[in-house]
Amino acid sequence: MQIQELFEALKKKFGDQVLELATPASGEPSVTVSAQAVQEVALFCREDSSLEFDQLMCLSGVDYPPEHLAVVYHLHSSTKHHRLVLKAMVPRQEPKLPTVSRVWRTANWHEREAYDLFGIVFTGHANLRRILLPQDWVGYPLRKDYVFPTEYRGIKCHD
Amino acid sequence: MNDSYGVRHLQKHIWENHAFSHIFNADFLGFALMVIAGVALLTFVLVYGMVAVWAERKVAGHIQDRLGPMRVGWHGWLQSLADGVKLMLKEDIIPTMADKPLFILAPPLVFLAAFTAYAVLPFSSRAQLADLDIGVLYITAVTSLGVVGIIMAGWASNSKWPLYGAMRSAALVVSYGVPLGLSMLPVLMLSGSLSLQEIVGNQGGGILHWNLFQALPFMPLAFLVFFISSLAETNRVPFDIAEAESELVGGYHTEYSGINFSLFFIAEYSAMLLSCGVAATLFLGGYLPPAFRTLGMMGLPRLLAWLALGLFLLWRFTSFWERRQFSEALFFAVLTLAGLLLWRTFPHLFWFLTKTGVLFLVMLWLRWTLPRLRIDQMMYMCWKVLTPLAFVNLLGTSLWWMWAN
Amino acid sequence: MTSSREFRSQEIYVNMGPQHPSTHGVLRLMLRTDGEIVSDVAPMIGYLHRCAEKYGESGTYQMMIPYTDRMDYLAGMNCNWAYCLAVEKLGNVVVPERAEYIRILVGELNRIASHLIAFGTYGLDLGAFTPFFYALDEREKILDLFEMVCGARLTYSYFRIGGVAADLPEGWVKRCHEFIDFFRKRIDEFNELLTYNYIFIRRTANIGVIPANMAVDYGCTGPVLRGSGMRRDTRVDEPYGLYPRLRFHIPIGMGEKGSVGDCWDRYMVRIREMEQSCDIIKQVLKSMPEKGDVRAKVPKAFKPPKGEVYVRSESSKGELGFYLISDGTDRPYRVKARSPSLSNLCVLPAISDGMMIADLVATLGSLDIVMGEIDR
Numbered sequence A: 001m002q003i004q005e006l007f008e009a010l011k012k013k014f015g016d017q018v019l020e021l022a023t024p025a026s027g028e029p030s031v032t033v034s035a036q037a038v039q040e041v042a043l044f045c046r047e048d049s050s051l052e053f054d055q056l057m058c059l060s061g062v063d064y065p066p067e068h069l070a071v072v073y074h075l076h077s078s079t080k081h082h083r084l085v086l087k088a089m090v091p092r093q094e095p096k097l098p099t100v101s102r103v104w105r106t107a108n109w110h111e112r113e114a115y116d117l118f119g120i121v122f123t124g125h126a127n128l129r130r131i132l133l134p135q136d137w138v139g140y141p142l143r144k145d146y147v148f149p150t151e152y153r154g155i156k157c158h159d
Numbered sequence B: 001m002n003d004s005y006g007v008r009h010l011q012k013h014i015w016e017n018h019a020f021s022h023i024f025n026a027d028f029l030g031f032a033l034m035v036i037a038g039v040a041l042l043t044f045v046l047v048y049g050m051v052a053v054w055a056e057r058k059v060a061g062h063i064q065d066r067l068g069p070m071r072v073g074w075h076g077w078l079q080s081l082a083d084g085v086k087l088m089l090k091e092d093i094i095p096t097m098a099d100k101p102l103f104i105l106a107p108p109l110v111f112l113a114a115f116t117a118y119a120v121l122p123f124s125s126r127a128q129l130a131d132l133d134i135g136v137l138y139i140t141a142v143t144s145l146g147v148v149g150i151i152m153a154g155w156a157s158n159s160k161w162p163l164y165g166a167m168r169s170a171a172l173v174v175s176y177g178v179p180l181g182l183s184m185l186p187v188l189m190l191s192g193s194l195s196l197q198e199i200v201g202n203q204g205g206g207i208l209h210w211n212l213f214q215a216l217p218f219m220p221l222a223f224l225v226f227f228i229s230s231l232a233e234t235n236r237v238p239f240d241i242a243e244a245e246s247e248l249v250g251g252y253h254t255e256y257s258g259i260n261f262s263l264f265f266i267a268e269y270s271a272m273l274l275s276c277g278v279a280a281t282l283f284l285g286g287y288l289p290p291a292f293r294t295l296g297m298m299g300l301p302r303l304l305a306w307l308a309l310g311l312f313l314l315w316r317f318t319s320f321w322e323r324r325q326f327s328e329a330l331f332f333a334v335l336t337l338a339g340l341l342l343w344r345t346f347p348h349l350f351w352f353l354t355k356t357g358v359l360f361l362v363m364l365w366l367r368w369t370l371p372r373l374r375i376d377q378m379m380y381m382c383w384k385v386l387t388p389l390a391f392v393n394l395l396g397t398s399l400w401w402m403w404a405n
Numbered sequence C: 001m002t003s004s005r006e007f008r009s010q011e012i013y014v015n016m017g018p019q020h021p022s023t024h025g026v027l028r029l030m031l032r033t034d035g036e037i038v039s040d041v042a043p044m045i046g047y048l049h050r051c052a053e054k055y056g057e058s059g060t061y062q063m064m065i066p067y068t069d070r071m072d073y074l075a076g077m078n079c080n081w082a083y084c085l086a087v088e089k090l091g092n093v094v095v096p097e098r099a100e101y102i103r104i105l106v107g108e109l110n111r112i113a114s115h116l117i118a119f120g121t122y123g124l125d126l127g128a129f130t131p132f133f134y135a136l137d138e139r140e141k142i143l144d145l146f147e148m149v150c151g152a153r154l155t156y157s158y159f160r161i162g163g164v165a166a167d168l169p170e171g172w173v174k175r176c177h178e179f180i181d182f183f184r185k186r187i188d189e190f191n192e193l194l195t196y197n198y199i200f201i202r203r204t205a206n207i208g209v210i211p212a213n214m215a216v217d218y219g220c221t222g223p224v225l226r227g228s229g230m231r232r233d234t235r236v237d238e239p240y241g242l243y244p245r246l247r248f249h250i251p252i253g254m255g256e257k258g259s260v261g262d263c264w265d266r267y268m269v270r271i272r273e274m275e276q277s278c279d280i281i282k283q284v285l286k287s288m289p290e291k292g293d294v295r296a297k298v299p300k301a302f303k304p305p306k307g308e309v310y311v312r313s314e315s316s317k318g319e320l321g322f323y324l325i326s327d328g329t330d331r332p333y334r335v336k337a338r339s340p341s342l343s344n345l346c347v348l349p350a351i352s353d354g355m356m357i358a359d360l361v362a363t364l365g366s367l368d369i370v371m372g373e374i375d376r
Helices: A003-017 A035-047 A107-118 B002-017 B020-063 B079-089 B100-120 B135-143 B145-156 B160-191 B196-201 B218-233 B258-283 B300-322 B326-345 B347-367 B375-404 C052-058 C062-069 C076-091 C097-125 C130-150 C172-195 C198-204 C212-217 C223-227 C263-287 C340-345 C357-367 C371-375
Strands: A018-022 A030-033 A055-064 A068-076 A083-091 A096-098 A121-123 C012-016 C028-034 C037-044 C307-314 C319-326 C332-338
Touching (some): A003 A030, A035 A068, A055 A107, A055 C307, A055 C319, A068 C319, B020 B079, B100 B135, B100 B145, B145 B160, B160 B196, C062 C076, C062 C332, C076 C097, C076 C307, C076 C319, C172 C263, C263 C357, C340 C357, C340 C371
Antiparallel strands (some): A018 A030, A068 A083, C012 C028
16 A cells, blocks of 8 residues: 555544644655554554554654654554554653554564653553663653763763 | 600600501501502593693584694693693682582582592503402492582582582483493493403403493493483583583583682593593403404504504604704604503503593594583483483393303 | 471572673573573663664764664674665665675675574584584685775675775675685585584474564564564565565575474574575676776765655664654764664563573574664
8 A cells, every 4th residue: 555545544544633644755754643542543553454564663762852752653564565654743841652562562672762762651561661771871862952971870971 | 855855755656656556567558559549640630631621622623623722832732731720820719608618619529529430440450549349339429429519519609500500410410320320230240240350351352352342232232321321421512501601601610710610620521531431441341452463453464554653753753853843842752652652561551541532532522513402301311212221221131141141 | 297398499580691601792681480491581681782873863974884883793784784775765876786786795795694603603502612613714704705895804884875985806706706606515514513413403493483473573574584484575575776686585484393483493594594695696796797886976965855764674683774864964863773683682581481591592592683783
């Protein structure tokens, strides 16, 4: 299926929870959905017989200061051979959205990573702890306004 | 004056009245000889072990398309010595939470288990520290003490990986012990004795009289079972699961360092050489020559063999001398002299070491070829394959024996 | 009897790693074990975390290339390639034909090198030392070839946006030919040495079985997914470079020695992939143009138009994807690397329940992870 058809299918099912279809001049088109509906949309994408997105290839956080953080889901169907880019925007003040780790198991670690580096909270995640950084790390390094620490547990770094 | 007199008086008093006196008088010579022989044996085992370590590294290197140690001496023949010195100079770390007495006691115990068994090993008809009537029993008893040392080491380290090693070792000792013992029985049956000298003596008269070639096909099978079980006893691949580097880091000797670690190391190699020696004694005619004379190895072939050896040595020596590689020359000189001396003056010792060496090489070859078994597979093999085989073997040999007599 | 003293067994927690011979780097596994039986595995990662994605954002597009080398340091060429592919797609750069061929050559050679390490260390994990040296011996020859093209033996940075850094040096093609001819025969020796060894089969067949649907669910890719019997390969599914012009076969696990998706299958997929890579290299050597540009004209201040791409490529470990967002400046707005090892590792807790420690080591080895790529 082409992106337009995918968008229509989602629109038909979820109505105004599916916000917009972005088709930029260069790069990949993407579908933005409401953050609160991410889990249902994901489940639909996976289970619907015409979509069958059985693979979550990548889950990334993106920081769009000053207002938003985005979570980008790259889906691929190994049976239908089509792909879809889902986006969900969350406010930077309270970056919360439902987890998809029960839809695709692989999202478990990817969401932990996004939490670790962006501070996006995935509600309903079974084990939402820092994964790459130490548990007592302060701040979220991949946010654009992150200030590099000059010291960690007595280890100084000069920069 | 008085003091001096007093001391001498005391000495005299002890000399005449103390319990020692009758030892000093009657058996002193014997006792001293025993001590000297013991020290000599210890030296021999240590040197033997070091040579074995070097051999292992060289063989491993060549099996793996590399050269192995090359720096210390000719083809690294002094490498073990250098490593030994290094290990001795290293700090001996004892973990804070370790059970200190047990921790220190374990390595010597493991080494002693391997070493004391050498006492009854017949290197030749005369070079044997003690010809016990129950030599075979003594060896099995003493070598199994090594496992106690290993379990001790694993427990005393108070660390989890060594504990796993100890657990595995404990599980194994009951598994390989049974086929090991059972595979020795046919030999005892054929020889009618537990004395190693007598067992060897019964195999005299050439290669065809070796125990290995009796009661076909049963004795070869017994040898196989024995050899495999002794691989397990000495913790060698494919049964090195008690140390299993890639699983348990180092198993029971994970926490050891310095001289204690090297004791484990030497103990492993002494145990290996002991196992090979016992296998040679029980199955391959021990120190007796294969007696090619009986197979027509006389006259021309013999002469040619001598000639070839002589030419080879001449070539090596001249080559070394020209290139001024004196270390190599020394190595070859020592090797040649030792070999010739052994062959001509102690043919028994020569043949014993040769047979042991061949078996040792097989052990190395296996180690550098095979992967490691899992512990349950290992136990499966011991209990369900080797033990029944050993039993069948025992039955077969006894039937053969009854029929033959 | 006053009271029967109970012998109670106790589960213990063991730290496997970060310093352990068979955790392939600095992976730490928290094991809960009942004797030898593992009842719970919790991988803990991050010991090698350098936040490479932040580096990517703070430099220009070109400046990220050396960092990709340090991700999967066993297959640096493939990482270079994946990143350059993404940038080229973002900036609509057309790569000259000869450069594409050279990319396939070094990419496939690096795949072989990486699989050789997987093969060798897998032997080590199972207690066989010799295969490791055999494998390293061959890998050295590949590294010699790489040294000829770019001067480096581990972190190549050979790829450039729009091509490769330099053309192949004189005599390289001949040496490559010689190596491939020699190496094909060598694979048979590997098989004799390890693959069909009875003990090896007993240690790997039916161990660590990953069913196909589980593999997909956990996002496994590459040899791990193919070992489970799924014929999925980005080189064919979403071809990039000149792969559509080449004929090659995608080996999958067939459960020859045990059930589909066990350790032996995953291992065997890698061995067969090495053979396929040899075939690919042979075809490329035959059809490659003698001369030509190896680098498209790309300005130093490379500014791709606004937009975003996610580009997948088949690294030796699986699907290596780069998600790039451009805001029209000469620095990427966001660089995200989707590393195959991360997803391949996260399946471990699910399949290791009730295993013995020795099997856990075998399973971990068969996943062939590289920590540099997981932690980034």
